[in-house]
Amino acid sequence: MSVFKFYIIINAMEVLLERNKITINNPDSFRIKDILECGQVFRYNIFSTHANVLSKNHCADIVQDKNDIIINCDDSDYFHNYFDLNTDYQAIKQQLAVNPLMCSAIEFGQGIRILKGDLFEIIISFIISANNNIARIKKTLNFISEHLGNDMGGYYSFPDIDVLAQADEGFFASAGCGYRSSYLVHTLNILKNDISFFDGLKNSDTSQAASKLMSLKGVGEKVADCILLFGLSKTDVFPVDTWINKVYKENFEGTLSKRKDIRTFFIDLFGNLSGYAQQYLFYYKRSNKI
DNA sequence: AGCCAGGCCCATT
DNA sequence: AATGGGCATGGC
Numbered sequence A: 001m002s003v004f005k006f007y008i009i010i011n012a013m014e015v016l017l018e019r020n021k022i023t024i025n026n027p028d029s030f031r032i033k034d035i036l037e038c039g040q041v042f043r044y045n046i047f048s049t050h051a052n053v054l055s056k057n058h059c060a061d062i063v064q065d066k067n068d069i070i071i072n073c074d075d076s077d078y079f080h081n082y083f084d085l086n087t088d089y090q091a092i093k094q095q096l097a098v099n100p101l102m103c104s105a106i107e108f109g110q111g112i113r114i115l116k117g118d119l120f121e122i123i124i125s126f127i128i129s130a131n132n133n134i135a136r137i138k139k140t141l142n143f144i145s146e147h148l149g150n151d152m153g154g155y156y157s158f159p160d161i162d163v164l165a166q167a168d169e170g171f172f173a174s175a176g177c178g179y180r181s182s183y184l185v186h187t188l189n190i191l192k193n194d195i196s197f198f199d200g201l202k203n204s205d206t207s208q209a210a211s212k213l214m215s216l217k218g219v220g221e222k223v224a225d226c227i228l229l230f231g232l233s234k235t236d237v238f239p240v241d242t243w244i245n246k247v248y249k250e251n252f253e254g255t256l257s258k259r260k261d262i263r264t265f266f267i268d269l270f271g272n273l274s275g276y277a278q279q280y281l282f283y284y285k286r287s288n289k290i
Numbered sequence B: 001a002g003c004c005a006g007g008c009c010c011a012t013t
Numbered sequence C: 001a002a003t004g005g006g007c008a009t010g011g012c
Helices: A032-037 A076-082 A089-096 A100-108 A119-129 A134-148 A169-175 A178-192 A196-202 A206-214 A221-231 A242-251 A259-286
Strands: A014-018 A021-025 A044-046 A051-055 A058-065 A068-073
Touching: A014 A076, A021 A076, A032 A044, A032 A051, A058 A076, A068 A076, A089 A100, A089 A259, A100 A259, A119 A134, A119 A178, A119 A196, A119 A221, A134 A169, A169 A178, A178 A196, A196 A206, A206 A221, A221 A259, A242 A259
Parallel strands: none
Antiparallel strands: A014 A021, A021 A068, A044 A051, A051 A058, A058 A068
């Protein structure tokens, strides 16, 4: 017998913004491990007492102390947005708790937040992610940043588009990009010569933006969905990768075989909250607990 | 050792 | 429009 768990909405989160520090009292859904390890970000480190995460040319150090979160960073406005601190995750989780599996996934990943990553960094990161594993994606992105990013004093920024577009296939190969190296060179050449591409994406609805993204070499439907979710904050998407494929077959006992159809199945189920649902399910499945 | 990983490209049908 | 082979490379 399964017991449904429902979440009571308690919106007592207090956020204090200072120039280089964010203090959150009674955080609504914020757990460092869940946020950083759910597969949406690759440049981070988790230590025993704290963690840090890099985005674009920014760096944040995060400490969790019981009911308080303290974020020391170079730009608190950037990270207030980055950590999506205006969104009520309790309400989202309550709406997504439609069956026992979702309840379990939400409980397991209760501290997840969907980060608002830098669009350019997200595009490059998820082209590299295709048919790859997270440990290697992390190494590759760190290599690229440490070789072509700016030394920010203690960490390296993600390279600017002009710098990265100068790199050749050999560089990306040496970074471990494999056969994706040629995709990157091709896509970077497009992006560097069309800076309006980014504004075009930001001013498009989900399906229009998806079409623009899939015109880039190395971006198919799944990678596009990840860029839409993590780089453009579109939550009416559902990236179907090999893990979600397993969730569908093993835990939803579905009979569809094409990823596009599985995507539609989940979007019909979760609507505008599909992106959040996907993260809870992905993180739960990868934990090997189901 | 051998399968797998946040799939995509491209030729063929 | 749909299908399927090929693909760099390291993690586990």
